[in-house]
Amino acid sequence: MVNVPSKLRAHGCAQDTCKNYYFTCQQCDKRYTKKGNLKVHIRVHAGETPYTCTQCGKGFYQQGSFIVHMRIHSGEKSYFTCQQCGSSFTQKGSLKVHMRIHTGESSFTCQQCGKCFIQKGGLKSHMCVHTGEKPYNCKLCGKSFTHKRSLNSHIKIHTGESSFTCKLCEKSFSRKESVKKHMNIHTGVKPYVCYQCGKSFTQKPTLSTHMRGHTGEKPYTCNLCGKSFSQKGNLTIHMRIHTGEKPFPPGSAPSTDSIRLPGCRFRPAPRFLSC
Structure with a gap:
């Protein structure tokens, strides 16, 4: 439902816009200065997509988004080009967000670990690391x-x-x-090098984990006791304290002699003899 302020009607504003009053969405409280913009927004809640692509069937609730999408099929070239690196975009807003890479601007900061992001979506996705949330589920096997x-x-x-x-x-x-x-x-190629200690790694995620040792970052937090860890695996092991989970039945836990990790060599602990 469109909430048109009574004062707006009372003071005789004949247009569907006013600088002093807002049109408010009854479902999410988002406000607009134009009635038409609110009507378009309402389609998000209603699931209404009046603009449908005849080539792929994808629907849009905004005409502008539909026009931009059609450029994919028509092969029409992008209009907005970054003057620094030459990257092109079909939307001016996308170029604006892209420019933050060059300017170093990070508008969205994680309150838990201080990591910065140039897009709100990047921060939202990152927060799942702290909460442990896995919102994307495979409908075929259930893996999240x-x-x-x-x-x-x-x-x-x-x-x-x-x-x-x-x-x-x-x-x-x-x-x-x-x-x-x-x-x-x-x-054996190790292209990812730590700029602080010079250690190199074969995979970028391994370098990222290693860097936490220098920065002290612990992004994986237990939601039951608040303890934080630098590695996800350590949090998983820690959670067994709360759940009481025992991954190995009594007497079946593998001995250290039977465990071999790639690239690791095990040496027997030195024995000290008493005099």
């Missing part, structure tokens, strides 16, 4: 993911789109870039 891109890559396993396979271990990937990064494990 923190990020939508991770779910999209996972779905390709079911659809058979994982067409890029490692020739050495036959592991499949949905993206060619992922295979290239994976090959670092076999070749």
Whole structure:
């Protein structure tokens, strides 16, 4: 329902806009200075998408979004180009957000770890790291993911789109870039170097985890006792204290002699003899 302030009608404003009063959405309290903008916004709650692409069937509640989408099919070139790196965008707002990369502007900051993001969506996605939330679920196997891109890559396993396979271990990937990064494990190439201590790694996520040792960042927080950890695996192990989970039945836990990790060598502990 459109909430038109009675004072707006009382003071004789003949237009559907006024600088001193707002049109408020009854469902989310979002306010607009123009009645037409509120009507368009209401479509979000109603699920109304009056603008439908005849080529792919995708629907839009705004005409502007529909026009921008049609450029994908028509092959029409982007209009907004970054003067610093040459990247092009179909929307002026997208270019504006992109410019923050060059200016160093980070408008959205995580209150828990201080990490900054140039987009609100990036911060929202990052917060799942702290909360442990995995909002993206695979409808085929039930597995859940923190990020939508991770779910999209996972779905390709079911659809058979994982067409890029490692020739050495036959592991499949949905993206060619992922295979290239994976090959670092076999070749021993370590392109990711810590600028503080010089240590190098085969994978970027491993470097990110290592950097937390220098920064002291602990993004994984227990929602029951508030204790924080630098690695997700440590939080998972910690949670067993609260849940009482015992991953190994009594007497079946593997001994340290039977555990071998890639790249690790185990040496027997020194024995001290008493005099």
